[in-house]
Amino acid sequence: MSENVWGYRETSGRLQGVDxxxxxxxxxxxxxxxxxxxxxxxxxAWIVVDTGPWIFGKEVLLPAGTVSRIDVAEERVYVDRTKEQIKNAPEFHRDKHLGDAGYHDELGAYYRSGGAFGGRPL
Structure with a gap:
């Protein structure tokens, strides 16, 4: 289990300054x-993902620790969770949850535990 679900893994390929x-x-x-x-x-550290039609246009917040790899050339971010695990995460509302320490703790606990269906913990 990762000590910090809110930090990018050294192996993720995250480059500072890349948007x-x-x-x-x-x-x-x-x-x-x-x-x-x-x-x-x-x-x-985190990313907010616009899911488009996948879960009816909702946004999800993923802690940086869920990012397994970033491919800058292909402009893709790979996370080590299933769609179902992400869909079942505590609901995210941008106006309410960005900067909310309670939500931050709840979401961190969810992903540290591996999320839905006993996935791999961080």
């Missing part, structure tokens, strides 16, 4: 949308 906005996001079982917003804040 991930618009990159396609791939779960282990297929595409889930595009990066709409991201933060590289130390200890609190």
């Amino acid at each position: 991930l906005t618009g990159f396609k996001v791939e779960a282990v079982d297929g595409s889930i949308g595009k990066v709409d917003k991201h933060s590289d804040e130390a200890g609190s």
